[in-house]
Structures are given as structure tokens and as C-alpha cells.
Amino acid sequence: MTDYNLDLTGKVALVTGGSRGIGKAIALAFASKGAKVAITFAHSSSSAEQVTKEIIELGSDALSIQANSSDFNRANEVVDEVVQKWGKIDILVNNAGITKDGLILRMTEDQWDQVIETNLKGIFNYSKAVARPMMKNRGGSIINMGSIVGLTGNAGQSNYAASKAGLVGFTKSYAKELASRNVRANVVAPGYILTDMTDALDEKVLEGIKEATPLGRAGNVDEVAAACLFLASDLSSYITGEVIRVDGGMAI
Secondary structure (H helix, E strand, C coil): CCCCCCCCCCCEEEECCCCCHHHHHHHHHHHHCCCEEEEEECCCHHHHHHHHHHHHHCCCCEEEEECCCCCHHHHHHHHHHHHHHHCCCCEEEECCCCCCCCCCCCCCHHHHHHHHHHHHHHHHHHHHHHHHHHHHCCCEEEEEECCCHHHHCCCCCHHHHHHHHHHHHHHHHHHHHHHHHCEEEEEEEECCEECCCCCCCCHHHHHHHHHCCCCCCCEEHHHHHHHHHHHHCHHHCCCCCCEEEECCCCCC
16 A cells, blocks of 8 residues: 655755745645755745745755746756755746736736736746756646636636636646646636735725635645645656646635
């Protein structure tokens, strides 16, 4: 009988956008199970330093690298730096993302381009960069952070929904291309998750979201991290090309 566990000892993980919110929770979850964790951040070096400090306090090794996920060449540099430091990459979480909300009649070209460049091109950049090292290592798990908005759409978020819907198609195609080398690719699609960015929402908006969610509450970042931990571990060794919703049933 297979000995199933969530142990990531000896694994190397790269989490983009890992300095706060969901990305931070994922990085710490991986470290708590023994993985060496590298994170990227776009702006806040102090937040990134705090995360690396917490990873080290968990008894693991950490690395933080400033990078914009939309920069193709920088993605290759980041992956090279991680491989040079630890010899490989076993897990990639494409978490970096932004929103630039607005109704389509008012949305600017720049708002559209920024979201697509960061949320969708960023997935391509890092997934392509890790492909060769993972294939060489004959194994790997790529986890792309989607959203239920990419499955259901949402008024005022056509750019964000398009980026997250595109991410699903990309992941399924990538999974088919690299499956023969035991490289898996899956999507985690959160619903409404409490983060620093959502704290400013009006109470009436929050109540409306809760009412629309069968479980009757918002989710938290640790619940998203738990799904990523499952997909990063051997527990999901026969799962690829899948979309796992962490949404309290909102998209049922």
C-alpha cells in the first residue's frame, strides 16, 4: 500500500507573488512541510523579507527575488537563480496577479493590457521557464492560480475573467504536452477569499457575497493554500489538467 503523506522534504518550490495574501500562505504552507521556498515580489521588499524570515523560522530555506511576472526574460533569470541555488525546481505556483476593474464601456486599453500581461502572459513566462528543468528532472507540479470569475464571468471584470479563463485553457494544453515527463499542471480557482485587498469592501457587499455562497461565509488564505499543498504533494500524483474550485460552492 502506498504511504500517502503531505511531506515536501527535499522539494524546491517557486511561488510568484509570494510576499502577501494567498501567495504568502502558500509559501508558508510549503515550508511547514519541509520544502525550500523561493518567492517573487513586484514592489514590497519589506513584506518579502518578512515572508523569508518566517520560512526560515519554520526550519526551511528561503529566497526572495524581485521580478515582474510579465517580463519574459526576467522569468528565465528567476528560474535560473533558483536552480543554481538548489539544483532543481519541483513545484511552481503561478500566483502573481492584478485587477484593474471597470465596465467594458469605460475600460481603457491600458487596463486590459496590464491585466492580460500580468495574469496570463506571466503564467506563460514562468511555466515555459520551468519546463526544461522539470522535464530533465522527470517530474514537477505546476499550480496556476485561477478564479471562479474565470469560470462564471463577472460584470466589471471582463479583463480579469478573460485572463483567468485563458489560464484554464493554457493549463490543460500544458498538462497534455508535459505529461509524458511526469510534469503535472492544475488550476486552483478560489472564490471570495479574505485578504488585505478585500478588507476595504463595504459590509453590504460582503454580506451579499456570503448570501451567494452555499457555505455562507468567505474563505481564508489557508484554505486556498491547503488545496495547493495537496496538488504539490504525491497525494495528487494522478491528477493533471484539473480545475479545483475553493469557493464554498459559489460556482455550483
